[in-house]
Amino acid sequence: MIVVTGANGQLGRLVIQGLLQKLPAASIVAAVRSPDKAQDLAALGVQLRQADYTRPATLDAAFQGASKLLLISSSEVGQRVPQHRAVIDAAVRAKVGLLAYTSVLHANSSPLGLAAEHLETEAMLQASGLPYVLLRNGWYTENYLAGLAPAIEHGALIGSAGGGRISSAARADYAAAAVAVLTSTQNLAGRIYELAGDSAYSLSDLAAEIARQSGKAVAYRNLSEADYKAALIGVGLPEPVAGLISDSDVGASKGGLYDDRHLLSELIGRPTTPMAVQLAAALKAGA
Structure with a gap:
C-alpha cells in the first residue's frame, strides 16, 4: 500500500494520477487534510484518509498498513519542521518500509532560504532509522x-x-519521478536524487x-x-x-x-x- 500525503495539492494529485496508471486503485491512499474537499479522488477508487500534519492521531490512522509513503513537503513555510516531524514520527510508528520526501535541489548547499527547513527535515529522516529516499526537486516552470x-x-x-x-521542469515531471520511486522494485533506500530540467x-x-x-x-x-x-x-x-x-x-x-546532471529525465525515462x-x-x- 502506498500513501501520498498532501494528495489534494497540485503535485499530490499528479502523483495519484500517475500511480493509478501503474497500480490498482485500492492499493493507493490519498492522505489529505480535508477529505470533504477531495471526494473526486475517492471517486477514482483510491482510499481517502484524513491526515492533518498538526494532528498526529490522524497520521497514525492514515499510515496504517503503508509499505511506502510519499511525504510532500508542507506548504506552510515556517511551520514545516514540526509538521514534518509529526509525519516522520507517525511513519516510524507505522513501520513504513520506505519514505520518499520532496526536498529542494542541492538542499545541503543551496543559497535559497527555503532550503533550511528541507535540510532539517532531511536530518530528521536520517536520525529516524526509517529507510528513505530524497527527491530534491528543482524549480517548477509553473x-x-x-x-x-x-x-x-x-x-x-x-x-x-x-x-x-534556471533548470526548471514541469510539475508533472517531478510527479513522474515520485511515481517512479514509489513503484520501483529496487531497494532505493538512501538514494538522493538531485532533480532538475x-x-x-x-x-x-x-x-x-x-x-x-x-x-x-x-x-x-x-x-x-x-x-x-x-x-x-x-x-x-x-x-x-x-x-x-x-x-x-x-x-x-x-x-x-x-x-546539468539530467537525473530527472533519467529517472522518469523521458526528456523533461x-x-x-x-x-x-x-x-x-x-x-
Whole structure:
C-alpha cells in the first residue's frame, strides 16, 4: 500500500494520477487534510484518509498498513519542521518500509532560504532509522509562468535572478519521478536524487521567449531583492510569500536553481518538458 500525503495539492494529485496508471486503485491512499474537499479522488477508487500534519492521531490512522509513503513537503513555510516531524514520527510508528520526501535541489548547499527547513527535515529522516529516499526537486516552470499575463500586459518580466540559469521542469515531471520511486522494485533506500530540467534558461531568455511566442514586446527587468519583494507585495502577495519568492530569485542568481546532471529525465525515462512547450500551453490556455 502506498500513501501520498498532501494528495489534494497540485503535485499530490499528479502523483495519484500517475500511480493509478501503474497500480490498482485500492492499493493507493490519498492522505489529505480535508477529505470533504477531495471526494473526486475517492471517486477514482483510491482510499481517502484524513491526515492533518498538526494532528498526529490522524497520521497514525492514515499510515496504517503503508509499505511506502510519499511525504510532500508542507506548504506552510515556517511551520514545516514540526509538521514534518509529526509525519516522520507517525511513519516510524507505522513501520513504513520506505519514505520518499520532496526536498529542494542541492538542499545541503543551496543559497535559497527555503532550503533550511528541507535540510532539517532531511536530518530528521536520517536520525529516524526509517529507510528513505530524497527527491530534491528543482524549480517548477509553473512558478514563473504564473506571472505570464502581467508580464505581457506591462511588457516586462520582473525578478531578482540576474543572469542566473534556471533548470526548471514541469510539475508533472517531478510527479513522474515520485511515481517512479514509489513503484520501483529496487531497494532505493538512501538514494538522493538531485532533480532538475534537462535545459536551463535565464529570466532574460524567458522574457525573450514570451515575446517571441506572444508577439508582444516583453523584456526582463532585474530588481534588487527589496524592490522585487515590494513589487510582489504591491500586487497582493502576503509578505512571507513575497519574501520567499524574492529570496529564491536571488538564490537563482547564485546558481541555486541550476543543475546539468539530467537525473530527472533519467529517472522518469523521458526528456523533461521544455520551458517553451509549457509556455505555449500557458498562452493557449489564457487565450
